[in-house]
Amino acid sequence: MNAIEMIGLTKKFGNLTAVDSLNLTVSEGVSFGFLGPNGAGKTTTMRMLVGQLRPTSGIVKTWGLDPFTEGIEAKKYFGFVPSFYSFYDSLSARENLDFLASLSQVPRNERKKRIDELLDFFDLSERADSKVGEFSHGMMQRLAIAQALLAHPRLLILDEPTVGLDPKGQHEIREFIKSISREGVTIFISSHILSEVEDMCNSVGIIDKGRLIRVGSLENLKAELSSRQGLEIRIEGESLQQSLNRIERVEGVLGLKADGNTISVKVSSRDITPLVVATIVGSGGKITSVDEIVPTLEDVYLKLTE
Ligand SMILES: Nc1ncnc2c1ncn2[C@@H]1O[C@H](COP(=O)(O)OP(=O)(O)OP(=O)(O)O)[C@@H](O)[C@H]1O
Ligand SMILES: [Mg+2]
Numbered sequence: 001m002n003a004i005e006m007i008g009l010t011k012k013f014g015n016l017t018a019v020d021s022l023n024l025t026v027s028e029g030v031s032f033g034f035l036g037p038n039g040a041g042k043t044t045t046m047r048m049l050v051g052q053l054r055p056t057s058g059i060v061k062t063w064g065l066d067p068f069t070e071g072i073e074a075k076k077y078f079g080f081v082p083s084f085y086s087f088y089d090s091l092s093a094r095e096n097l098d099f100l101a102s103l104s105q106v107p108r109n110e111r112k113k114r115i116d117e118l119l120d121f122f123d124l125s126e127r128a129d130s131k132v133g134e135f136s137h138g139m140m141q142r143l144a145i146a147q148a149l150l151a152h153p154r155l156l157i158l159d160e161p162t163v164g165l166d167p168k169g170q171h172e173i174r175e176f177i178k179s180i181s182r183e184g185v186t187i188f189i190s191s192h193i194l195s196e197v198e199d200m201c202n203s204v205g206i207i208d209k210g211r212l213i214r215v216g217s218l219e220n221l222k223a224e225l226s227s228r229q230g231l232e233i234r235i236e237g238e239s240l241q242q243s244l245n246r247i248e249r250v251e252g253v254l255g256l257k258a259d260g261n262t263i264s265v266k267v268s269s270r271d272i273t274p275l276v277v278a279t280i281v282g283s284g285g286k287i288t289s290v291d292e293i294v295p296t297l298e299d300v301y302l303k304l305t306e
């Protein structure tokens with residue numbers, strides 16, 4: 001069964017369509033990165049996913065259950081880390097977790113063990129009895145993930161969990177999420193940082209202005225990129241125009257641009273590179289450097305969402 005299924009999922013706020021006909025499935029065990037710029041509709045999608053918002057139209061299911069109308073059942077399967085989690089500042093970490101465990105139907109006799117386990121896992125044991133009001137942002141974020149895991153969910157949904165953290169704090173959170181994923185928990189995480197998603201996820205979807213504009217495995221997306229390679233070749237002297245005419249006729253050359261002494265060539269694959277170089281040399285060109293340009297996921301993301 002799919003961990004997540006969205007069919008034509010749409011949310012309108014008055015005239016604004018925040019989420020527009022989303023079709024998306026996430027299989028069990030996948031670590032899915034939900035990418036998009038500010039205002040793209042990530043949080044709105046997630047709030048529908050966890051039953052906080054009713055869709056205007058369309059279907060959303062977690063493990064076959066509608067999180068809005070079958071919330072009590074559906075909530076047994078997922079834990080949610082919203083972008084801002086508010087704890088009771090005057091209670092300790094342990095007291096907050098204990099209170100939340102009682103709400104999320106963790107059996108009373110298992111509570112203490114589960115809470116100790118989570119405090120230990122998130123390196124919070126030493127501060128377990130400190131008031132949460134005294135916690136750093138990084139500690140709060142770890143506690144926010146801990147609360148989502150109290151009832152052993154099979155799906156963990158996180159809305160930009162590393163926002164506002166320093167590099168060390170971001171790294172810690174990523175490592176925790178990867179290790180939760182390794183235990184078999186399905187992950188659905190939103191972010192606008194591509195490198196972060198690349199590090200944690202094996203599947204990605206890119207949302208922009210409410211619409212899903214790309215979805216697939218990270219491998220496929222990367223394969224798609226490597227087939228759109230380019231070359232930058234610097235040439236000495238006067239031979240530029242002559243070289244250009246000949247390169248244009250090489251099979252596999254998709255585009256050509258000259259700027260000063262530099263020729264930029266779009267090629268269908270990197271196998272063409274030697275042929276292009278030979279052609280330039282054959283036409284009397286003196287090559288000073290050849291650089292292969294491979295677009296990064298970051299480039300594609302920026303291009304798709306510009
Ligand atoms: N309750 C609401 N009422 C009206 N408009 C809303 C509401 N919630 C979100 N929106 C609008 O819906 C659009 C999508 O917002 P959303 O918060 O889902 O984006 P996001 O991708 O999470 O952005 P960010 O990266 O900034 O968190 C925005 O234009 C936002 O202003
Ligand atoms: Mg958001």
